[in-house]
Amino acid sequence: MNERILSVLVEDKPGVLARVSSTISRRGFNINSLSVGPTNIDGRSKMTIVTELDTVEQVKKQLNKLVNVIKIVELDPDMTIETEVLLIKVSINKDTQTLVIEKAQLSNARSVDVGQDFAVFELTGSSKDLDKFEKLMKPFGIIEMVRGGRIALQTNQ
Amino acid sequence: MSKELLSGAELVVRTLEYLKISTIFGVPGGAILPAYDPLYDSPVRHVLARHEQGAGHMAEGYAQATGELGVVIATSGPGATNLVTPLANALMDSTPLLAITGQVASTAIGNDAFQEAYTVGLTMAATKHNYLITDASEIPQIIQEAKYIATTGRPGPVLVDIPKDILNQKVEWIEPTHKDLPGYKPTLEPNPKMVQQAANLIKQSKKPLLYVGGGIIHSKSNNELFELATKHNIPVVTTLMGRGAFPDGHELCLEMPGMHGNYTATTAIQKSDLLIAIGVRFDDRVTANPDFFAQNAKVIHADIDPAEIGKVREPQVPIVGDAKSVLSGLIENLNGFNSDFSDWLEEIKTMQNKHPLSYNQEDSGPLKVPFVLQEIQKLTEDNAIVVSGVGQHQMWISQHWNFIEPNTWLNSGGLGTMGYALPAAIGAQAAYPDKQVLALDGDGCFQMTCQELITASTENIPIKIVVFNNGNHGMVRQWQKIFYKSRFSASELTHHTPDYVKLAESMGAVGLRITEKDEVIPTFEKMLSINDKPVLIDCVVDPDDLVFPMVPAGGSNDEIILNNEDLKKL
Numbered sequence: 077m078n079e080r081i082l083s084v085l086v087e088d089k090p091g092v093l094a095r096v097s098s099t100i101s102r103r104g105f106n107i108n109s110l111s112v113g114p115t116n117i118d119g120r121s122k123m124t125i126v127t128e129l130d131t132v133e134q135v136k137k138q139l140n141k142l143v144n145v146i147k148i149v150e151l152d153p154d155m156t157i158e159t160e161v162l163l164i165k166v167s168i169n170k171d172t173q174t175l176v177i178e179k180a181q182l183s184n185a186r187s188v189d190v191g192q193d194f195a196v197f198e199l200t201g202s203s204k205d206l207d208k209f210e211k212l213m214k215p216f217g218i219i220e221m222v223r224g225g226r227i228a229l230q231t232n233q
Numbered sequence: 234m235s236k237e238l239l240s241g242a243e244l245v246v247r248t249l250e251y252l253k254i255s256t257i258f259g260v261p262g263g264a265i266l267p268a269y270d271p272l273y274d275s276p277v278r279h280v281l282a283r284h285e286q287g288a289g290h291m292a293e294g295y296a297q298a299t300g301e302l303g304v305v306i307a308t309s310g311p312g313a314t315n316l317v318t319p320l321a322n323a324l325m326d327s328t329p330l331l332a333i334t335g336q337v338a339s340t341a342i343g344n345d346a347f348q349e350a351y352t353v354g355l356t357m358a359a360t361k362h363n364y365l366i367t368d369a370s371e372i373p374q375i376i377q378e379a380k381y382i383a384t385t386g387r388p389g390p391v392l393v394d395i396p397k398d399i400l401n402q403k404v405e406w407i408e409p410t411h412k413d414l415p416g417y418k419p420t421l422e423p424n425p426k427m428v429q430q431a432a433n434l435i436k437q438s439k440k441p442l443l444y445v446g447g448g449i450i451h452s453k454s455n456n457e458l459f460e461l462a463t464k465h466n467i468p469v470v471t472t473l474m475g476r477g478a479f480p481d482g483h484e485l486c487l488e489m490p491g492m493h494g495n496y497t498a499t500t501a502i503q504k505s506d507l508l509i510a511i512g513v514r515f516d517d518r519v520t521a522n523p524d525f526f527a528q529n530a531k532v533i534h535a536d537i538d539p540a541e542i543g544k545v546r547e548p549q550v551p552i553v554g555d556a557k558s559v560l561s562g563l564i565e566n567l568n569g570f571n572s573d574f575s576d577w578l579e580e581i582k583t584m585q586n587k588h589p590l591s592y593n594q595e596d597s598g599p600l601k602v603p604f605v606l607q608e609i610q611k612l613t614e615d616n617a618i619v620v621s622g623v624g625q626h627q628m629w630i631s632q633h634w635n636f637i638e639p640n641t642w643l644n645s646g647g648l649g650t651m652g653y654a655l656p657a658a659i660g661a662q663a664a665y666p667d668k669q670v671l672a673l674d675g676d677g678c679f680q681m682t683c684q685e686l687i688t689a690s691t692e693n694i695p696i697k698i699v700v701f702n703n704g705n706h707g708m709v710r711q712w713q714k715i716f717y718k719s720r721f722s723a724s725e726l727t728h729h730t731p732d733y734v735k736l737a738e739s740m741g742a743v744g745l746r747i748t749e750k751d752e753v754i755p756t757f758e759k760m761l762s763i764n765d766k767p768v769l770i771d772c773v774v775d776p777d778d779l780v781f782p783m784v785p786a787g788g789s790n791d792e793i794i795l796n797n798e799d800l801k802k803l
Contacts, residue, residue, distance in 0.1 A: 134544065137539050137540035141361075142362075143382060
């Protein structure tokens with residue numbers, strides 16, 4: 077696995093996301109995922125950035141130069157809890173309805189909304205779990221799907 | 234008693250005074266107009282440029298010459314977009330710059346208002362940091378913070394964008410305080426263990442070489458560098474941005490390495506077993522193909538910017554810290570060390586004797602730039618400030634001019650901004666009215682910002698300008714000759730070239746001309762005798778002269794093209 081996860085503590089100021097993403101794109105870094113949200117500390121947000129092994133050091137150093145970036149921690153994969161969220165709208169009919177819902181339940185997906193010809197499920201888990209679930213639903217017809225960025229934290233500091 | 238209320242505009246000017254800023258460069262316009270009103274009564278000198286790019290380069294020239302903050306002020310929209318080039322230039326060359334721009338009223342932002350541009354977004358990648366002020370009471374604190382960020386750590390440009398309604402908002406003055414910036418803590422003091430390791434490597438080395446650049450000049454550590462080098466007889470190469478950090482003419486000074494560096498400086502790096510790199514960034518113009526760069530050398534890399542370390546070349550000893558502290562630490566750790574690098578110095582001397590810089594000036598042939606430079610330097614003061622544009626003339630100056638002191642060589646190194654010389658010279662002369670300030674420019678460069686000659690005349694800034702007129706974009710022509718089979722596509726300027734003497738006169742300067750060898754000295758003498766207005770010499774030079782040595786981009790520094798004969802073998 078060549079993926080590395082960075083946990084980036086930033087000041088919650090206008091334009092911080094733009095600064096971070098502009099730094100990443102102008103230096104030509106590859107990133108697989110970026111998510112941002114508030115933390116328990118006032119005025120601080122946290123970004124989770126998933127990048128590749130060969131660029132991680134430079135990504136860290138260049139992001140550290142941003143005045144609004146406070147701290148960057150590379151998470152140790154062995155001590156990291158990582159999760160991602162997925163919302164998926166699947167096409168159903170009388171024949172498939174039960175099967176689809178059953179499969180979703182077995183995958184620990186929550187059904188959020190069920191209409192006459194569609195069902196919406198929500199699933200959180202590792203990227204692999206989400207990939208698997210997507211594959212599982214594909215034969216029934218995916219109408220729309222959205223995945224949130226990956227978020228992570230270390231269990232043991 | 235109620236406290237005095239000041240407008241945001243008054244706060245801007247008062248903060249500049251509070252920060253002891255004496256000179257600023259700018260162009261007024263709609264959104265920034267409120268700030269120009271209190272400026273009218275302020276002791277802060279405002280130099281009115283003819284274009285915001287010129288104003289920006291003036292502030293850069295001021296900063297490069299003094300080592301202090303340069304300040305530029307401009308209006309919203311085109312005023313701000315015209316500043317993008319000097320900002321990007323200052324970012325590349327680590328020049329401390331504060332840009333203050335007007336913005337449309339905060340209520341109009343995002344509405345495509347007249348002269349609106351998204352300045353913070355446009356300059357995000359061209360500044361070290363930037364701000365949009367949303368309340369006038371923040372003005373003193375943010376401008377002070379901007380100065381702090383611009384001048385500390387690795388210096389750079391910081392922009393403060395202020396909407397017009399905020400400039401008119403009335404608030405109380407709150408004295409700025411030194412607030413802690415949680416995400417900005419430059420490392421100045423190096424890790425002593427790393428410095429010790431570096432010193433040990435120096436002790437073990439046989440062929441050490443100091444590879445130093447702009448970082449020495451920014452940290453004002455030329456004295457420490459001199460002490461380290463001379464105490465232990467370690468030769469020094471100074472990069473384009475580091476010229477003057479170690480005195481030319483000293484036997485340990487090998488001067489500039491790289492694409493157009495001299496043979497010895499470039500080759501010494503290739504033969505060295507230990508590169509002591511301080512305040513440099515292994516720029517591609519120095520390394521050529523990094524895979525072939527200094528293959529025999531271990532590397533100590535010290536820089537104040539951690540992101541520079543390992544960016545191009547992984548060092549054996551990485552040191553994050555201010556060059557001054559790093560050098561002092563090395564001197565201390567090497568105390569009592571008796572170096573003997575005489576074999577290495579002998580090897581270098583042999584190279585120097587075998588491949589000195591040369592040029593061929595025929596008696597009746599067209600003038601060569603290196604010859605003119607040699608001649609005029611004889612008449613120039615030692616501490617004169619020399620400012621250059623970008624291209625052939627820039628390389629020749631860096632090669633042939635003797636730089637003795639730091640901050641006497643101003644040029645656009647990283648971004649390579651043509652048009653830099655004239656406005657930057659104005660900025661330098663504004664800082665030092667009594668010094669000789671020479672803008673040695675190319676004709677292609679000069680045409681990019683020549684309107685600033687009016688600024689120099691109007692503001693009584695008596696800079697001396699030599700336009701090396703070869704009627705071409707010389708470096709473009711050189712590359713076309715070498716790499717594009719002499720197909721000179723769009724590089725000739727001759728068909729519509731102005732008469733530079735008349736142009737100078739029409740702009741309130743004195744215009745002179747040199748076309749022959751024996752005119753060089755008397756004409757230059759005449760220029761130096763005029764100190765009450767700017768003087769320009771149109772110096773007509775050979776368009777077919779090429780800058781040597783040369784290492785083609787992406788090539789190996791082991792394969793240096795030394796002259797026309799080498800070129801024919803390609």
